[in-house]
Amino acid sequence: MSKKRSRTITQERTYGAPSSVLRRSLIGGIVLAVLVAVAGLVAYLTRPEGPAATKPSPAPTSAPESPSPTATPYKGKAVAAPPQTSDPITFAKAATKALWTYDTRSFSQAEHLAGLKQWMTGEKKYADWKSVSDQVPSPVLWARMHDNHQHASANVGEGHFPQAFKTALAQDPGAITEAYVYAVTVTGKQTLAWKGSGAGAESRSTTLAVQCRPHQDCALTGVLPSVSP
Secondary structure, eight states: OOHHHHHHHHHHHOOOOHHHHHHHHHHHHHHHHHHHOOHHHHHHHTOOOGGGGSOOOOSOOOOOOOOOOOOOTTTTOSSOOOOOOSOHHHHHHHHHHHHHOEETTTOOHHHHHHHHHTTBOSOTTTOOHHHHHTTSOOHHHHHHHHHTTOEEEEEEEEEEOOHHHHHHHHHOGGGGGTTOEEEEEEEEEEEEEOTTSOEEEEEEEEEEEEEOOTTSOOEEEEEOSSOOO
């Protein structure tokens, strides 16, 4: 893939319209308001970030050539099944890997979305599916990526509760007992590969909202519009 072609896909991937970003910010604010009942944390996690507030792109950027991996992710599944865990950090790290991994060679965009849907909480009041589905390229762009055999894998490193979340929770420990939604920031690296142009890797980070009710497995609530340290 030429540098010009790569830039085109990257630009199309970062298609987040202002209305979409605003909607995600509002929903993220609502979820976190229920979560911590602290206006300061909501303002912090949904603060305007300009271009940085848009979702990161999984599309390739120009990178040095290297061998392209051929194995499809998750042994024949478009997206790995969510883990059975009550630990929000463990779950968030697994969910981040699922969000950053895709294979347009073997799976359709609809199949990929269906796989991600399995990670979502069943509580509609707290589920922000759009913030998750917005991480996936549009059907048109997915088809173009398929033509170029584009696929990505992810190595997830560290996960932690953002400092603002911990501070707010310490101020009001009982606030979490309504929704049991935790904010978790995860860092790692995504490796991109495509036909004829090798592969490239980029460091990434994201903040997820994860619901972990007592005696239940965790589930994904949504992706926050900006990363919280």
